[in-house]
Each structure stands twice: as structure tokens, then as C-alpha cells.
Amino acid sequence: MPSSRRTYLAGVGVGLSTIIAGCSDESRPTSTPIASNWEQIGHDSRHTSANTSISNISQGDTHWRTELEANAEISGVAVIDNRIIAGGRREMERGFLSQISLGDGEILSSVELSTPVIAPPVLSENSVITTCRIDGQTGNLRSFDYEETERWSHRVAGTLPAPPAIHQSVVYGGSRKGEIFALEESDGDVRWERTLGDEQTEGAVSAPPTVDETGVYIPLSSSAAQGIYSLSPTDGTTKWKIEGPRILSILARTDDVLLVSYPSYDVAAFDIRTGERRWSTSLAEKEVSPPAVSDGIIVVADETTLYGLEAETGEERWSITCDPDTAYQPVIAGPTVLIQSENSLICCSVEDGEQLWTSDHSSGIPIVPFENGLLFSPAPNTLAAYSSYQE
Structure with missing residues (x-):
């Protein structure tokens, strides 16, 4: 099955070894990770990067750690x-796609691919x-099913395409050549496609589309036609x-607005x-992360x-100095x-910005939360679960 990291790993299967480790403080055991869903880049096709059904993530430590082959690099992960x-x-x-147990980090299955996976x-x-x-x-x-059978493939022009988004059984995507398309999730058939940009500079879609019932929202850069587009989900x-x-990062859809971070x-x-x-x-500073909202x-x-910030007005509600990595959307x-x-x-x-805890862990992929913790990649070939201390 699939796996991923900031640049997106490749090659799972033969020779993988799994190392399970408890928390570093034996007097404070960590909790077993609890099932949750974070199925797309920003949680779902609206890319708010928020899961309000999760109760809390409190202070904890590494619950398990799984190491892949030394030449593997994880591009990203999702959880279902x-x-x-x-x-x-x-x-x-080469690439790989792996299914891993959330509870203990055991590699359940994996398939080696002929092409590298470059995104979550x-x-x-x-x-x-x-x-x-x-x-x-x-x-x-x-496209694969959960038995690791490939169902279809769709060629995308341009190097390093952005990940797609899935909404109501339709896969929406774009390319660095300005191609925008909607595919049937079941068989990959093209529902509609069009090209934005012009022949000389073309267009570039550098982030996943943001999709809801009313629109497909596309950030287009590297073109005379660059900007933000709202397209009909039905026909494009x-x-x-x-x-x-010139928007390079993911857009977030909430209430009746589209939230945008300028570079x-x-x-x-x-x-x-x-x-x-x-x-x-x-x-205050030039580099700005994609927004999250709840x-x-x-x-x-x-x-x-x-x-x-207040979503209704944009006014500052709180701020803390913490040297954040703006390449990643807050979670x-x-x-x-x-x-x-x-x-x-x-x-x-979220309410007042109070700093609740910090950890000396860092991650080379976008972190993904679950009910009582989060997934991170402390090394290119390693996936780990941080979970709350047992009470």
C-alpha cells in the first residue's frame, strides 16, 4: 500500500525492518494510537488542515518507530x-506504497512501484x-485499491505534478503545464479537462485543487494568466x-470564503x-505558510x-514567537x-495561542494527527508515532 514524505519516498517490500520502541521515560508510558482519519493533504478536499473530531493531543513521546531500508525516502502519509x-x-x-498499522507501526503490506511517489x-x-x-x-x-491492485493511471504533463483532491468520487488535479482535469475515481475516465494559461508561458498548478460542492479552486502561477480560478465541478x-x-501554496475553503496565503x-x-x-x-515576515482554519x-x-486570526475580519487574535517552518501548513x-x-x-x-508543550522531535514530511498523537518522520527512511502519555 502507499506511504509518503516531504519529497516522497520510494521502494518498500523486500528488506524492510520494523523497530518498535516505547517512550524514552519508562515511568511515563505512552498511549496506543487511536484510529482517526486524515485522508488528504489538508485533511479533506477543502484543505482546512483541521480535524475537529479529535479531542486533544497532550504531552507525550515516541510510541513506536519504524525504519525502512536505508535507501528509502518517505514522501508523505495519510491515515484511514x-x-x-x-x-x-x-x-x-523507483517508488513504493505501504500499509502500516497505526497501533504499533508494523508494515502490513507493500508494493514496489516502477516510478517514485513524490507526494503524500x-x-x-x-x-x-x-x-x-x-x-x-x-x-x-x-490509482490502487486496498488490495494493492492498480486500477488506472493518468499521465500528467510537466515534472513534479501537485497531488490531486478527491470529492464525491471525482479526482480533481492539475499540472505544471496549466492542464486542469476531473477524473472518475472508479476507472480514471476523463469527466472534463481544460488548459489555463497561454502557449508561451503556459500555466503551473503547484498545489492541490481545493474542492467543495460549489467550486474547484485553482492557484495558477508562472503565466500571464496567473491568479486564482473558481471552476465549475460539473464541467470545468x-x-x-x-x-x-502568484499563489504557490494550498488554498483553504471555510464558511463562505476562500483563504489564501501570498508568497x-x-x-x-x-x-x-x-x-x-x-x-x-x-x-511581519515575507515567507507565509498555507493557512489552517477551525x-x-x-x-x-x-x-x-x-x-x-479572526476568520471573519482577519484581525490578529493572538501570536507567539516560535520560529515555525513555513513550508508546512499548521495542523x-x-x-x-x-x-x-x-x-x-x-x-x-487554537483559542488563545497558549503554548501547551514542545517536543525536540522534527519531521521531514507534513505531520498527520490521529486521536491521541501524530505521525512524523524523524529521518528520511523512518516513520514514527508520537502519542500522549497514559494517564
Whole structure:
């Protein structure tokens, strides 16, 4: 089955060894990870990076640690129930997809792929979609069932395609050549496709589409037509567009607005029906993370500070200095928000920004929460589960 890390690993199967380790303080045993779902890059196709059904993630330590072959590199992971789906690459030219037990880190099954997996898997109840690189000019999406049988493949123009999004049994994706498409989840048949951009500079879709019942929201860069597009989920026609901004990161859809992080200082909210700007807020530093949002609070980071903003107005509610890693979207798990820094993980209250705990662990992939902990990658070939101390 699949697995993944920041650049996306490759090669699972023969020769993998699993190491299970308890917490470092034997007097404080950690809790067994509890089943939860984090099926897409930002939790679901709206990419809010929030799972409000999780109760809390409190202070803890490493519950288990699984090491893959030395030449493996994890690109990212997703979770469905008690299973982790991980994808990645090995020796640059091959890939792997693995199913791992959430409870103890045991590798349940794996399949070696001929192409490296370069992004976290995207899951539904019936499908595992991997994003793969074929060569310097093309990539593809590959669909598997949970028995590891490949069902279909869809070729994508341009190197390093962004992961897709799944919504209501349709797979939405884009390419660095400005191609936008909707595929049937069951068989990969094209429902619709179109090209944004122009012949000379083309377009580039650098982040997964954000999708709901009303629209497919596309950030387009590297083109005279760059900007933000709202397309019809039914046929891909343009509903509205905002010309000009060069958006490189994932968009978040909440309530009646689309939240956008600019690659230079700003966070903005746009009306989901018209594209009209509701508000924008400038941050102190240039690099800005993708936004996460839950219960009317937006959490976003710049190079030095983590912020909580009012979703309705963009006004600052709280801020803490914590040297966050802006490459990653903050992760909201119930009442807490988790952010990576260069050498640690930091947990704060979403409500007021109070710092609840820090850990000296760091991760090379986007962290994924479960009910009482989170998954992280402390080394390119290693996956670990951090869970709360037993009470």
C-alpha cells in the first residue's frame, strides 16, 4: 500500500525492518494510537488542515518507530481508520506504497512501484491515489485499491505534478503545464479537462485543487494568466477568476470564503461566490505558510511567528514567537494546533495561542494527527508515532 514524505519516498517490500520502541521515560508510558482519519493533504478536499473530531493531543513521546531500508525516502502519509498509507521513493527512480498499522507501526503490506511517489497519498474509502514522477517532463497519477491492485493511471504533463483532491468520487488535479482535469475515481475516465494559461508561458498548478460542492479552486502561477480560478465541478467552466496573484501554496475553503496565503507577507479571504476580496492582513515576515482554519480562527505562520486570526475580519487574535517552518501548513487537531519548526514540534491552544508543550522531535514530511498523537518522520527512511502519555 502507499506511504509518503516531504519529497516522497520510494521502494518498500523486500528488506524492510520494523523497530518498535516505547517512550524514552519508562515511568511515563505512552498511549496506543487511536484510529482517526486524515485522508488528504489538508485533511479533506477543502484543505482546512483541521480535524475537529479529535479531542486533544497532550504531552507525550515516541510510541513506536519504524525504519525502512536505508535507501528509502518517505514522501508523505495519510491515515484511514487504523491504517497508515505511506508512499515514497528509493534510489530516485523507483517508488513504493505501504500499509502500516497505526497501533504499533508494523508494515502490513507493500508494493514496489516502477516510478517514485513524490507526494503524500490521497485516500477515499475505495482508492489510494499516488502522485508519481515518470521523467523530467511528465508525471502520472496512479490509482490502487486496498488490495494493492492498480486500477488506472493518468499521465500528467510537466515534472513534479501537485497531488490531486478527491470529492464525491471525482479526482480533481492539475499540472505544471496549466492542464486542469476531473477524473472518475472508479476507472480514471476523463469527466472534463481544460488548459489555463497561454502557449508561451503556459500555466503551473503547484498545489492541490481545493474542492467543495460549489467550486474547484485553482492557484495558477508562472503565466500571464496567473491568479486564482473558481471552476465549475460539473464541467470545468470558469465561474470567476482573480488575475495577478502568484499563489504557490494550498488554498483553504471555510464558511463562505476562500483563504489564501501570498508568497509575500499577506493572508487574504475571498468571497466564495464572487471572488471579491473580503479582507487581507499583512504579516511581519515575507515567507507565509498555507493557512489552517477551525471554528472561526485562522492559524498561519511567517518565518518567526505563529498567528491566530479572526476568520471573519482577519484581525490578529493572538501570536507567539516560535520560529515555525513555513513550508508546512499548521495542523489543527481538536482544540490544539501543531506546527513544525526546524528542530521541534510545537503544540498550542487554537483559542488563545497558549503554548501547551514542545517536543525536540522534527519531521521531514507534513505531520498527520490521529486521536491521541501524530505521525512524523524523524529521518528520511523512518516513520514514527508520537502519542500522549497514559494517564
